[in-house]
Amino acid sequence: MLDFSTIEQFDKIATPFYYYDMDLLHKTVDHVAELAERHNIKVHYAVKANVERRLLEYISSKGFGADCVSGNEVLHAHSCGFPADRIVYAGVGKTDKEIYDALTLGIEAFNCESLQEIYVINEMAHRYGIKASISVRINPDIDAHTHKYVTTGLYENKFGISQHEFEKLIEIIQKSEYIDFFGLHFHVGSQITRVSEVYALECKRVNEIVRYFERQGLTVKNINLGGGLGVDYDDPDGNAIADFKTWFDTIEANIERRPDQMVHVEPGRSLVAQCASLISRVLFVKSGETKNFLIMDAGMNDLIRPALYGAYHKIENLSAEQRTFFPTHQAYDIVGPVCESSDVWGAGRLLPLSVRGDLMAIRSAGAYGQVMASRYNMKDIAPSVFSDELGKAPQIKDYFE
Ligand SMILES: Cc1ncc(COP(=O)(O)O)c(C=O)c1O
Known part of the structure; x- marks a missing residue:
């Protein structure tokens, strides 16, 4: 929640910018670190959600x-303090250069997504x-009951290796001399809100698959269940x-693990989504024919x-909240400046009467926000502003002075 004095300081800052509530980030990360220790689960932060250096430095500092x-x-990630032996690397399309860089850095594990990838990594490892x-x-073929663009664990998705290739997979692992088998990796989707249902199902399927691989003579030392925990955008x-x-x-109630097996998770969104808001200003208020x-x-x-x-993001008029x-209230279609009809923040949103210059907060913007920003329409990239460094933020210029 943004307090009055913070909003007052926003008045001098050039918009748009990403505002990071560092207290909330610290509380979230500390809470997860404590739970992970209690449950003996290793947490790998999914860097794709947000690559902001200050966030990564804090997350890596917590182990x-x-x-x-x-x-x-x-x-x-390595330059932000994550030791190489705590970095895992997934993705269906790793280039030779990317494999080389990760190999020579000595990462904890490649999370391989095809038989050919394993073959190529083994060849490169041999060469060097x-x-x-x-x-x-x-690919466990599990429905995460989430948006189809962030569903990853169904056979129709491009991710992971499916059951029909298991026999060949085991043969390749056993024959590849330059490969150490670290374990099995799963990730069924993102923004999962039916938490106990989906993860219990995932664990049950994982148990079956782990048993199968061990029966074939492979020791599964590490079970990585991926990320996906949802956040409350409302x-x-x-x-x-x-x-x-x-x-x-x-996870604890449903995963079968021996004392020598480690369980890993990879939260991205859930660690960082709520700690940032995208702060913007109303440029113009326009009455359309119907809205x-x-x-x-x-x-x-x-x-x-x-x-x-x-996707839905809560939008607040911060300036109106300060008015005495x-x-x-009025219904607005809140839109951006980009020349695309899809550039809509929210249709028919009920807000206090809003005027030019009002500061607006687009909430829960910390995950999959700034990392996907582009310079489309040659717009500038919105900078980061941190709650504990508000004084360093770029100042607004008044063109009417
Ligand atoms: C392999 C893998 N692990 C973890 C994540 C993080 O997911 P989330 O941000 O939903 O926690 C993703 C996201 O797509 C992923 O592809």
């Missing part, structure tokens, strides 16, 4: 690992005389910290989730 999906993420540690990402203040407890309890438009200076180039997935009179 978390990093889950990366590109060579640049691997190098960036380094043993590669690999996990195999399995009520970011009421549920500022995602339900990690239910997630970890569900009123609030035109903001932040658009789909800054945060593409609404345009890409039809009680304004009437």
